Amino acid sequence: MQSRPFFVAGRPVHGDGELTVHHPYDGRAVGRTTHATPEQVEAAVAAAAAVATEAAALPAHVRAAALDHVSRRLAERADETARLITAENGKPLKWARAEVGRAVSTFRWAAEEARRFTGDLQRLDTDPTATGRIALVRRVPRGPVLGITPFNFPLNLVAHKVAPALAVGAPIVVKPAPATPLTALLLGELLAETGLPEGVFSVLPLPNERAAGLVADPRLPVVSFTGSGPVGAAVRRAAPEKHVTLELGGNAAAVICEDWNTDEDLTYAAHRIATFANYQAGQSCIAVQRVYVHEWLYDAFLPRLVAAVEQLRLGDPADETTDVGPLISVQAAERVESWVDEAAVAGATIEVGGRRDGSSYPPTVLTGAPADAKVNTEEVFGPVLVVTRVAHDRAAFAAVNDSAYGLQAGVFTHRVDVAFAAARALDVGGVIVGDVPSYRADQMPYGGTKGSGVGREGVRSAMDDYTEPRVLVLTGVQV
Structure with missing residues (x-):
């Protein structure tokens, strides 16, 4: 060679x-x-x-x-x-x-x-x-x-x-x-x-x-x-x-607002979040890591998200049909595994995923993770989603801000007033409305606040x- x-x-x-x-x-x-x-x-x-x-x-x-x-x-x-x-x-x-x-x-x-x-x-x-x-x-x-x-x-x-x-x-x-x-x-x-x-x-x-x-x-x-x-x-x-x-980097969040409530809306959001939590095996600064869902939409949204994650194909990255490849090293995968296991011991439920194979870690969805768990507070940099129920949009925005990071956030809403409220409230470098926080155009200003x-x-x-x-x-x- x-x-x-x-x-x-x-x-x-x-x-x-x-x-x-x-x-x-x-x-x-x-x-x-x-x-x-x-x-x-x-x-x-x-x-x-x-x-x-x-x-x-x-x-x-x-x-x-x-x-x-x-x-x-x-x-x-x-x-x-x-x-x-x-x-x-x-x-x-x-x-x-x-x-x-x-x-x-x-x-x-x-x-x-x-x-x-x-x-x-x-x-x-x-x-x-x-x-x-x-x-x-x-x-x-x-x-x-x-x-x-x-x-x-x-x-x-x-x-x-x-x-x-x-x-x-x-x-x-x-x-x-x-x-x-x-x-x-x-x-x-x-x-x-x-x-x-x-x-x-x-x-x-x-x-x-x-x-x-x-x-x-x-x-x-x-x-x-x-x-x-x-x-x-x-x-x-x-x-x-x-x-x-x-x-x-950061621990990017997506918010499912109260008005994002049709079957079509929830299915779209589930597929976008599933894709962009895992598209680089989660190794993207703006990969979706935290998801906050309005309480009356939670039970309809979570099964859609789990189903969308289950559809992703984990395997050889040279295969044109593979959606999720390995992490950069076995050590990186072991760290992700340890953080998920730690959250599970603290009371989180692993809805899908959670079993490492060498340097590969499967797309994983957690619910009920404590607010102070590493999967919520730190940058996982792996294919892990944490889903949390919130009472209203304001509570979701407050939860997004309850972080040492502030790179980008995604806000799923149809309402212009909610979009502007999010842009005003969220302490991040960019707010993506109607989509995941993982969107980036290479000519736009890109960066964050805090850590x-x-x-x-x-x-x-x-x-x-x-x-x-x-x-x-x-x-x-x-x-």
């Missing part, structure tokens, strides 16, 4: 300390690369710092053309890329294909944003002392970006670091998750085809414990991290003088995070 190169300042290289990637489903080796040496890491950071001024001055058409090229090449290599995602991540092939499609869109959208990232013109003669003055406010890169990415979306979450950086002209150094580096290296191949200046991008496979040096390096003034809350908090503490953006992080992803929002305003005031101008 040939070892894939990684990229230092845009050039393919090999390091030392072989890294073998194993399939989460059956443990077989699916690819190899090497770890970057300290000297290669230094070369990547030095090159990013050296090229920063040149990168910021690249014409918009050059940046946009590079992004368009990556988008087009990803589309051309879609099947190969999806199969690589499935091999190293374990998500079912149909969801890997969806991830590739989103990444194609993310780079295309970034190309469009690069062309219209122009700034604002402000007249200043609103005050007599400023007659004859006008201001041009543009956003300029803060400097090179360090992008640290997780295993659960090994392509599109890398794209959400790389594409906005290239769109604004900021060099970027990517450290992919050790469990899933191969897809990021394939993306590096496509970036290397663009002819961007040397140093604009590097992709460095590194053990997590070696990331601290990159986080601390003053030549990387922007750190964009997606991953677990404790690690994100450590990143923020380690870089108090840097511009840090964190997407730290779910700081800053926003989404192409234009990340472009703003990677830049700062610079004002040019012209004097003696007739407006």
Whole structure:
């Protein structure tokens, strides 16, 4: 099995300390690369710092053309890329294909944003002392970006670091998750085809414990991290003088409101919730984890949800018919198992699921789980749903907010007033009305409150995070 190169300042290289990637489903080796040496890491950071001024001055058409090229090449290599995602991540092939499609869109959208990232013109003669003055406010890169990415979306979450950086002209150094580096290296191949200046991008496979040096390096003034809350908090503490953006996940909730009460309504909600609690084996920051159901709808809704979950097929992620694949590791599945067992001992009922098989854990529905059980309070990051009866919509909104996290929430209602009430009441980054909290459009602002992080992803929002305003005031101008 040939070892894939990684990229230092845009050039393919090999390091030392072989890294073998194993399939989460059956443990077989699916690819190899090497770890970057300290000297290669230094070369990547030095090159990013050296090229920063040149990168910021690249014409918009050059940046946009590079992004368009990556988008087009990803589309051309879609099947190969999806199969690589499935091999190293374990998500079912149909969801890997969806991830590739989103990444194609993310780079295309970034190309469009690069062309219209122009700034604002402000007249200043609103005050007599400023007659004859006008201001041009543009956003300029803060400097090179360090992008640290997780295993659960090994392509599109890398794209959400790389594409906005290239769109604004900021060099970027990517450290992919050790469990899933191969897809990021394939993306590096496509970036290397663009002819961007040397140093604009590097992709460095590194053990997590070696990331601290990159986080601390003053030549990387922007750190964009997606991953677990404790690690994100450590990143923020380690870089108090840097511009840090964190997407730290959550325990996303869906609310079935009183007016969502027809057979068709309840069946639709059950299927959407069942699908998006389990679509990445629950390993999505906005996978449905908690469900709050109006008390007079509970008895009609729960059997529909259990039936929809039972219909999901658990198995080999390379099979086109598989709905739910393995977790990223046996250890991850064991942790999910322990949390469910703990809830059951505390009084929860396992309505369906609950029996681990290696790295696979079946789609599971719990009822009667104590409010302080880990399956309610923490991010399970596994295929587990907790269903709770509530007296009214206000109680449901309060229960959603009774969490250390606040990423997104889904509110099943037909009423505009209830939708606005939810948006006002819920302390989350996004409220999805009429659907699950798992909906995300890659151009919209995406992020959360409380323990779910700081800053926003989404192409234009990340472009703003990677830049700062610079004002040019012209004097003696007739407006």
